[in-house]
Amino acid sequence: MEGSSTEEAIIDAAHRVFLKKGRAGARMREIAEEAGLNRGLLHYYFRSKEKLFEIVLLGSAKRLFGGSMRILNADLDLFEKIRQFVANFITVVLTDPSMPIFVLHELHANPERYSRLLLSEGLRPDPASFFAQIRAAAAAGVIRPVDPAQLMMNIVSLCMFPFVGSVSFKIILGIPEERYKEILDARKKEVAELIIDSIRPLEETAGTGRDRDA
Amino acid sequence: MEGSSTEEAIIDAAHRVFLKKGRAGARMREIAEEAGLNRGLLHYYFRSKEKLFEIVLLGSAKRLFGGSMRILNADLDLFEKIRQFVANFITVVLTDPSMPIFVLHELHANPERYSRLLLSEGLRPDPASFFAQIRAAAAAGVIRPVDPAQLMMNIVSLCMFPFVGSVSFKIILGIPEERYKEILDARKKEVAELIIDSIRPLEETAGTGRDRDA
DNA sequence: GTCTATAATTTGATAGAC
């Protein structure tokens, strides 16, 4: 299982180049330069660009979805689970912010070919138990009745999109990289509290906002 | 300003191919086939792939950001503005769901080159007046005190990400295209209410959820 | 304006020396 130093150097370089340029935009020449190695070595170790790409894509998908998905299926209080999921997800992606746009773009450009990666071993994202927990909490009155799919979509959107749209946000908000990282870091709490507030029962305040639609 | 039928057919075909495959993955041959035209015509009308690509990218960016941005700067009540923004944005993107991932991927792959597009005429996204409105509403007690940047990020994330991650969501949720469109459509109201709930003043219920952190 | 033929590069991949 232990790869040679050269092998690892190639994968690391390929990871950087593929995540920046994408499968079609990446060049084997550039990956070799990035690794400081001869071009022929890439084919000696991995035979083809496609093979190297699939290693990078699978690795990225696992890091992107794997860890946080385990939290969703863990044995935790619903609110605490949401807090841990959000904090963990943002922390992980902050170490490699291009992962989301890379994985999602490749899945979009070639869904027939790479969708199976999402269902491969070590990933297998199964929201069933999380959804059941949501429905049980709603039935018990611990949270409002909500569509589990919408809730999950809200959580993931709030966590992941700021990475996907980072270039646009930085331009539109007119802020530099450093400041943007601070904003992302603040979202570890911001997002969790927003989500939890949105599902916490309304209690006696049910009528608070019901008179503003007319 | 009126292009020939052939010119339009090329742009339409280029739009479809570029949005699906991206700049690097698209092929002039495929665009020609998609348009049912000879390959030479693409160069006769647009000279190079790069030129054609920039037309498609600029057009997509305008449709993606332009219309909804105008709503943000319109003279509207804050809550109503949020409702209109969300509904308008989702409606527009539903007509061409690949726009977000396309634009954001190209900006990510080549920010130095294409960032200026976001600041070009007909776009010029300026959140200053919207941010001022948010601060004024907070000062007046109409909403809670919030970071305008985080609020805007929340709104855009909830609207745009479900399109960016549609392939993943459909797989993970195990649902077909048709059902997914319904979920997206439901978000026109879902997202607006979630956002508005999150900024509406807490009033007398300030202590409701403050005893669950210990 | 539209088509065919072809030029000019680029790029992934292989062969073979060391």
Next chain:
DNA sequence: GTCTATCAAATTATAGAC
């Protein structure tokens, strides 16, 4: 294992006939 030289295919772009 690593390097150089080279092949074969693909791709953008142009030239020129019609």
